[in-house]
Amino acid sequence: MQNFGNGLKEAFQYKWLLGLSIICSICVASLWSANIGAFFPILEVTLNGQSLQEWSADKITKSEAAITQYDNELNEITQKLQAAENAKQSENDLNQIRWDQSRLDSLKSAEIDSLSYHRKLQPYIKAYCPKSAFSTIGMFVVLLMLSTALKHLFLMSNMMLISYVSNEVTRNIRAKVFNHALELDRGTFASHGSAGILAHITHMSEMMGQGIIGFYSGVVREPLKIMSCLVAACFISWRLLLVCVIVTPVIVLMISSIIRSVRRVAKQLVTESTGMHHVILESLNCIQTVQSYCMEETEKKRFQASTKNMMQVSMRVTFYNELAKPVIEFFGLSMVSIAMLAGSYLVLEQETHLWGIQLLDRPMSISAMLVFFCLLIGASDPIRKISGLFGVVGNGIVAADALHALLDKKSKVLNPAQPKSLPSPHREIVFKNIHFAYHAEEYVVRDVNLRIPYGEKVGIIGPNGGGKSTLTNLLCRFYDPQIGAVKIDDLDVREVALHDLRGRIALVTQQTELFNESISYNITYGTDNATQEQIEESARKAFAHEFITSLPRGYQTQVGQNGQMLSGGQRQRIALARAFLKNPEIMILDEATSQIDLPSEELILQAIREHTQNCTVLFVTHRLSVLSIVDSVMEVQHGSVTYRPVMPQERSQAA
Incomplete structure (x- = not known):
């Protein structure tokens, strides 16, 4: 209640x-x-x-007559009471006489009130009725x-x-x-x-x-x-x-x-x-x-x-x-x-x-x-x-x-009371002694310690369920680790405002999320005041401009709920264009090219290498082709992480 x-x-x-x-x-x-x-x-x-005039006059006449009658009856009752008291009659007889007297007093009082009321009401009845x-x-x-x-x-x-x-x-x-x-x-x-x-x-x-x-x-x-x-x-x-x-x-x-x-x-x-x-x-x-x-x-x-x-x-x-x-x-x-x-x-x-x-x-x-x-x-x-x-x-x-x-449910990821500002650009991303579990079960990742220098392109590989996406989720602060800290330079990301942290990150996932709006709206989502030239340039980088311009309404084409009017590869290209337009310090590509054909993927990877010189890029992938452009590999297996440079044979196989 x-x-x-x-x-x-x-x-x-x-x-x-x-x-x-x-x-x-x-x-x-x-x-x-x-x-x-x-x-x-x-x-x-x-x-x-x-x-009503006759009714009012009749009421007054009857009330006056009733009052006169009650006065007479009260006089008789008073005399009767005095006679009874003088004759020393029983108390019950006296009480009965007194009760009759009280009842008559009450009736007379009510009749007087009625008479007064009707006399006040009578002039208005005569005037208006x-x-x-x-x-x-x-x-x-x-x-x-x-x-x-x-x-x-x-x-x-x-x-x-x-x-x-x-x-x-x-x-x-x-x-x-x-x-x-x-x-x-x-x-x-x-x-x-x-x-x-x-x-x-x-x-x-x-x-x-x-x-x-x-x-x-x-x-x-x-x-x-x-x-x-x-x-x-x-x-x-x-x-x-x-x-x-x-x-x-x-x-x-x-x-x-x-x-x-x-x-x-x-x-x-x-x-x-x-x-x-x-x-x-x-x-x-x-x-x-x-x-x-x-x-x-x-x-x-x-x-x-x-x-x-x-x-x-x-x-x-x-x-x-x-x-x-x-x-x-x-x-x-x-x-x-x-x-x-x-x-x-x-x-x-x-x-x-x-x-x-x-x-x-x-x-x-x-x-x-x-x-x-x-x-x-x-x-x-x-x-x-x-x-x-x-x-x-x-x-x-x-x-x-x-x-x-x-x-009343409080978010477990909260903005700090007194947020600190991140330097721009940052020097490194640090995962320090990270232990994390989604529930009260066994840790998904444990004892993770690594440093990623600014501008590094890192391939995150490993089997499904090993914890690859978990690390990127922790960096974006979708979750906080139970033990340890994720840092950018010397700042724990929990000390940074969420808007400041996530404003420096562009995320593209395998499950592409688009809004039931135009292609232009979806590309500019998260980036204010972008010009049409900038939108088209980012689409070209993602090799999306050609298929967009072939559509009847071009960049104003409605994509449908979650992009259902487009193919999976087209949706991923729009998501990549969105990331390019944001021009972030950190770009996370989580199986971001999984639905794109291999020739197009090679071109997109080439564009990423050319246009992300001043950006730290994390690739979560199962495709060896990604290893051709990365500087190092983060191998995640059963919650443990091994951070190493790309092997020459891996680079040659990827090429």
């Missing part, structure tokens, strides 16, 4: 809009009860066949219609304001999650996966936004409507109202139990939603593998299974949400039933007491009783609507917990 509360607090940055929405809610609630109360004069006029009974009813019907139209105007304004605030909060939450995901280290990111983070950004953020709408609209507006009806009912008889809500504690306990169940099931719904996103992204991102291995039916079954699980949990959520509605309606029916039984008795018998308990100051009229019933029904309707919000707000609470659990 605390995390959802933080989301509600975040909405307070739009406090003026929230304030306006609350004012609209108050207006809706006031007009809701006022519309119900408007039936009182309509009923009085209809049942008595009088205009029609003089015929039918015209009076017509006036109140028109007022009722205008009031209803005004109520819906305020209601629409309330929903628009709340929706705007909620959408802004949802947008901010999505931005926070997205920004946080971009700053996570690779290990923490992998623990959630792209699908998990996507589910947080889309589904869970939406659930939280709907919860905020439900809270600020229904949970604020509907209780105000309930309060307005109950306050109006209090003016008729607060004691009778108190009797009617006697079942409230039992209903509150039942609703609390249902809310806990809703939250528990909503957590399961979040888990199933994340699982469904995993299935969708895996199947669609690996569509080539799915189709080539004829696994369409398997993936369809996986998707059906995930959606079936989600549907089952959704049905449980629906069950608990719907379970709240009959409980709430039973509560409303109980209130009205108690009011009908007690009120009918008091009206029919013209009593003010029930079972010796005073419920009314003066006998209730039929019109007042009917309006009292209507107010209770009016209060039960928003109570019913609140029951429908339990699931929405409950889902919002669970979604907020899930979102903040992700936001």
